[in-house]
Amino acid sequence: MTPALGVCYYPEHWPEAGWERDAASMAEVGIRIVRIGEFAWSRLEPTPGDLQFDWLIRAMDVLGRHGLKVVFGTPTATPPRWMIDKHPDMLAVDARGQRKGFGSRRHYDFSHLGYRAECQRIVKLLADAIGQHPALSGWQTDNEYGCHGTTYSYSPAALSGFRLWLEQRYGTIEALNEAWGNVFWSMEYNRFDQIELPNLLVCEAAPAHDLDFRRYASDQVAAFNKVQFDILKQARPDLPVIHNFMSRYTEFDHYDVAETLDIASWDSYPLGHLATSNEPDEVKRLYLRQGDPDNAAFHHDLYRTVGHGRWWIMEQQPGPVNWGIFNPDPLPGMARLWAWEAFAHGAEVVSYFRWRQAPFAQEQMHAGLLRPDSEPAPAYHEATQVAEELRATGLAGIAAKGRVGIVFDYQSEWAWEIQPQARGFTHGAHVRAIYAAFRKHGVDIDILSPHTKSFAGYDIVAIPALFAWNETLRTAIAEFEGHLLIGPRSGSKTENFSIPAALGPDLPQNLLAAKVIRVDSVDPQLEVEVKGGGGSVHHWRERIETTAEVVIEDAENWPVLLSQGKLFYLAASGSKALVQRVVDYLIAEADLPTLALPAGVRCRVRDGMRVYVNYGAGPATLTPAADETGYVLGGVDMPAAGVTLARLATAG
């Protein structure tokens, strides 16, 4: 498949007289996909039942005339004001018990069944009206589920939904009391209708109570999406249904929602993500205008799995945005680099957000490909260049399968938010640290679901800080013949958020004869050096009772890395240096080939080509790899924000 550029466009924001010129310009840039519609409900149905789809069809006609394909976003993230008159209780309630108001977006409660029915209605009407339009090439459901903290609502609707969900899960109140450990503080319920939501309590809820609420809330997002998916697939079984996820919004399980999607997409804003990350100041300063060199890639690899192999960038940052605490101007070339990196990781489409900067409303400081005065902004030219380069290089196919797999699990994110035991301890940080350590060596990585059936084909698989095993994963581990790195805290809980009877990491003794008998959690600034080779442990350490070999231990003689055959257990959170050391050790053990990359340079293989990108603030010089036969784009000397494509010997 040849990848394509796209753009997000809002014909309803602009005079109809200008649509033609816009479409022509898009085509000139080389754009092939245009997403429209997802905020237009008040123009599609200005008052209840008054359907105004003509303008939409005219807009699609115009785009189609210029050879552009349309992805239509269902408008359910922004119901019009009159909807609140019909369903005043469809507005979500925040954790402090306050009903949220109308006047921005995502003003609905996933648990509100009346609003879910309204979404069903409008999506059906739209599918009927535009489903056969020749320009239509796909659907987007809603927009950015969960954005602005909208996964959770503490409303009466959520409460009654939660009680029903619990009854379905546990059957009897006795089973729930047992599962949650309610005897602990006399928290035992007599009936399901006594159960409350876990907000506004005197102190923390039982962790299983809190976790079940998060599972419930996640399930509502999936159910909400399924309603639209079912209608859209019925209307056009041949067209893909897509949702645009947000990175680092982990309040619901993206794998679950994607069960009713054909393609996963995500909205990539690299600068803001770095600014709000926990990276040290010097890293933030170094990559201020480029973004973290591993963060976008991580999400590319994640959403490739979420999307069952098919994924897009639905919104790509084109310049400074409006929503950061600060909003830097990207380094010239980054709008090109980010697109190329996405394609390298297998993106089918990279769609810039947005066509023209809107001079009004909330996002008026968000750059587009055009300035508000319709002149080209820098990204306009960079997009044009990418389109030309795509044609010139002929990149196609799909992303290469990685040789390393890393399990990322949403439930583990929830679990350690509920019970960090050390402030700031998260699943994702452990996953990303290992990801970055492998990627520095030019290794291609796949992110894996916690329900992965088999690890076959991977040289190394890593599972850090995983909440609880499931049977599928246990089987995959038991059957895996490669090297396996299991990280701190993995398997330290049962599905019901209790400590396993045999204690963590709760693996069969033949795989790993070890029990975590004590946890030491301290301020991350307090480091304990690790013997023989550098690195330090901090934040989290486990005292282990084990018969496995101790490969690394810290200066206080706590084990850090154990091995039992090809299974390795990392018993602590480590500094970057230690994580790198452990990863290097595994790479050596597994005899995995690596590349020597300059600092700031990263790469990924697709379609017989290796795509290099230079995130560094200055130039870098590549060392050609043995499997490369020459350059399709760029060369060994990479400027800042440079892109180089090397052709591989093994390619067809």
Place this chain on the structure above:
Amino acid sequence: MTPALGVCYYPEHWPEAGWERDAASMAEVGIRIVRIGEFAWSRLEPTPGDLQFDWLIRAMDVLGRHGLKVVFGTPTATPPRWMIDKHPDMLAVDARGQRKGFGSRRHYDFSHLGYRAECQRIVKLLADAIGQHPALSGWQTDNEYGCHGTTYSYSPAALSGFRLWLEQRYGTIEALNEAWGNVFWSMEYNRFDQIELPNLLVCEAAPAHDLDFRRYASDQVAAFNKVQFDILKQARPDLPVIHNFMSRYTEFDHYDVAETLDIASWDSYPLGHLATSNEPDEVKRLYLRQGDPDNAAFHHDLYRTVGHGRWWIMEQQPGPVNWGIFNPDPLPGMARLWAWEAFAHGAEVVSYFRWRQAPFAQEQMHAGLLRPDSEPAPAYHEATQVAEELRATGLAGIAAKGRVGIVFDYQSEWAWEIQPQARGFTHGAHVRAIYAAFRKHGVDIDILSPHTKSFAGYDIVAIPALFAWNETLRTAIAEFEGHLLIGPRSGSKTENFSIPAALGPDLPQNLLAAKVIRVDSVDPQLEVEVKGGGGSVHHWRERIETTAEVVIEDAENWPVLLSQGKLFYLAASGSKALVQRVVDYLIAEADLPTLALPAGVRCRVRDGMRVYVNYGAGPATLTPAADETGYVLGGVDMPAAGVTLARLATAG
């Protein structure tokens, strides 16, 4: 006009037997004005309709007998508890939706028309009862509008008022939808009664929505004041109506409120203002017991304009106060210095707060001229000295007109709070930075309203970080023949909070041929050096498309200062050094005379005298200026907290 000292006095707090002695002591100090009454409603009307004005008249009699003039403060900032029984919904509602309670002060909602009528009633009754009292010399309306965050209320009264205000402003809902850009996220309304207040939303409101709410709230303060003004002027057309504003409380437009005032006054607490400012720690330490050397002066110059040329200090800090996070003891002499500085800037009255420290209730740790045991506190002696020095020096007249004008605009404060784009970006900080840079050279400055009709008479005018032009200001700019410095972000929006069609700074091309085509906002700690001469840009930079001359550019070749004739455009926020460099450049261009002042020393001219004040923690030595003919008070050697008055050759 000969300036006078005043004091704030609460006869209702003290036994009547002591009033006579208090009045006699005030007269001994040299006090001429006494403000009373503004917190006394529960004593003036203990139960509804039970008017008890006799004690007040007796108190005024006592004061009058000692030659003291009374300013009577209407008691509307502290309605008695029974008023809440009558109007339970007059209590304001906070942004989280909670009704505020009775038990402190300012417990009313500016939008509540029932309470506004109660204020009309009590003010009329008081005007009738004491309006002709021979000691009466003026009125204060209410007390410190906006203090404790009381400008905004999110109540049903505010909501219905806001809807009505919007209907009056926009006429049709279509016009409002257009002005706010409501199509953006399907935020379009069908009717005015669907509009909500901009609190408790899922994410931010449309900026025009938020700005209109602030305009509405500001208008309510003005309307509230007008009710009292109309009554008081009708009762005594000859007496001034005054309000005591708070510095840095910018939630409402002080210029607008002052349309129904004869004199502006403000309450000056220099130490707390420094402590809560953004100044670096070393500045806070240096001026811990003196206050920022430019802050009080800035407000003097501001309120002189707010008051149409007439202004007072209604409350002057006399010692440590109670409301700071910390409450340092001022350096000996500061209560004198602050008074002198106010007089130098044109104050008619400086009134100390308060006569005697109250041993009870919320402000018991707030110093007075007397200690709680009625012994003189240090400021008692300093006030006595000021009174003597006023007599001895014969200072009179008004403050000299400045040669530099700087525009300060409340609406711009609201706009950048709503949309900072870089955390901490404010209009006021830019204004004050330029103010301080001019003032270090001994230049007299006027603060100008954004509705100033003409800049004639000024050598230099500065307009930094202004939200949007209005026609008056555009005309003033076009007609101005002096040097004009327009600052970053000025004119970057229309009145409806959109980006202008021609982009910012949105001035006619013949004045400034420049467009801001991109904004780069970063953490203020990240500085980019400026070429040739020092200083750095940080926080905010603009990429400019221009044919104007680039006077200064930064190390990354972004333009910093442009010039087109006598119009200069500053395209970035700058370090202190850069702002000083730009100001110095303009001073040189305009050939403006300056003084060489020691660090910590500032000055202002009034009535043919130059008043020097030494904010430094140690002594300073003046260099006599060419236009000075000798010293009326003090001399070239200034101790810490010292005051020197030089007579000017040009004086009459």
Place this chain on the structure above:
Amino acid sequence: MTPALGVCYYPEHWPEAGWERDAASMAEVGIRIVRIGEFAWSRLEPTPGDLQFDWLIRAMDVLGRHGLKVVFGTPTATPPRWMIDKHPDMLAVDARGQRKGFGSRRHYDFSHLGYRAECQRIVKLLADAIGQHPALSGWQTDNEYGCHGTTYSYSPAALSGFRLWLEQRYGTIEALNEAWGNVFWSMEYNRFDQIELPNLLVCEAAPAHDLDFRRYASDQVAAFNKVQFDILKQARPDLPVIHNFMSRYTEFDHYDVAETLDIASWDSYPLGHLATSNEPDEVKRLYLRQGDPDNAAFHHDLYRTVGHGRWWIMEQQPGPVNWGIFNPDPLPGMARLWAWEAFAHGAEVVSYFRWRQAPFAQEQMHAGLLRPDSEPAPAYHEATQVAEELRATGLAGIAAKGRVGIVFDYQSEWAWEIQPQARGFTHGAHVRAIYAAFRKHGVDIDILSPHTKSFAGYDIVAIPALFAWNETLRTAIAEFEGHLLIGPRSGSKTENFSIPAALGPDLPQNLLAAKVIRVDSVDPQLEVEVKGGGGSVHHWRERIETTAEVVIEDAENWPVLLSQGKLFYLAASGSKALVQRVVDYLIAEADLPTLALPAGVRCRVRDGMRVYVNYGAGPATLTPAADETGYVLGGVDMPAAGVTLARLATAG
């Protein structure tokens, strides 16, 4: 009395089949006391009126068979869910006005009389059912009053209770208005039913209003406890009634609550207390795994007084816990050291929390003597060692009376929270600083109530930062013949939270001829050196008008330490070095004997033995004291976490 070890046990959490083994193991460890029952209400009364006490009696039977004595905790801290159905308004309301929910613990409002009656009912039923059980040896009322911020509720029940309490206190509304200074801001009430709670106001309430609300809330805790005490004493006059207090939870007056207790106990978690303290980072790092060397001891000495001489540790940290931001593993030996230190200070019982780590619910990461898999955790062995050492050393008797007394007053904690005047100014910090300075010299200290009738027997008494004198304390001071150190801000208020007519410190002139005429409060980082001998003042300084001798003054000539005969007045908050200097000066003046202790080592005398504990992270060497005749346990060389018992020559 021979001290004993105890443990907290929850038979309802474990299968009945395992109780016997648990009891046998406890006896093997040497445990003699087992606390049970305090979270078991849902098992004792699963539905209203369905009493299920049989299992409890069987559990007590099992424990009794193994020679274990039971302390039964009344289950009133965790009413079952059905109780909320009966009394929906028994849930407390937070300061933001939100009703708290069911699902954790302490979900009740102390002001709710309906719930108080339910507690009376269940306690009576339990006293009837188990009061004569042979294993029963005492009662605990409720659990950790005030934990999780539960002293205050802003509910209708609290409001009506507060109004009644005020009416009883003041008699007439005029008296209340006078006491609170309500004239200040027209806050005068016409009737008691107009008074509101001091939350959600526009700005701060009158301090007397706030203080009275805290007094009211504290009285409700005492009243709540008295209900249970009366029943339990009537049932078994011979058995002690105990409550387990929390350190640093000072929202209610522990002395008052203890008026209906026979024994005070407290729950000691040294690591978390250090982590949340204001100690500098280097101290936190040094004592990360040991706790502050003076904090547990301070509370031991406090609760000895609260308990009228009798006190326990009801919950002793046995390993890492779950509730800290971070939860470090204690240094090996600390579970032993903490127990020994408690015994040295007179503890009758040290009871570890808990027997077995629970694998479920909120505290699953809280260590026990057993791991969740029932294997011994490190503290199991340390407890066994302590039990053996108790037998071997024969320690008995009571803690020696201290030679130094320091007054600690809950009301002063409330007062300075209400009106810090310098952020972070607290009573307790001043008390603890003086405590630590004396204790570094090996001096035995008693903490004294502010209602102490006589200081006879003490060499030195210190009273720092005390809100207001009471007549008892004034008499004790006047009659005291030893050295008296009165600290900054003491006596600076009347009981009604006003400044005394004669100003602070408000002592008779013959005791101390001094008036505080001004307070200087600054950021604690701003220090002023003190002349001649080191140390500095910071945070709080008082300008004094005095005829007393100035012993120490600061570099700016403010008096720091005054003396008049044997009364010393400290007019500032001091650095550690200054507090030590002042304490050393008093020790010298009073000719008090001291010991030379290594850093990190502390000691206390009980029963003719001096118990040394080494809090240091490394070994320490003792210098034998002149009064010691040899070692009963350990010796001069103390390892980290070491304990040494020296026999005293003067012992019987």
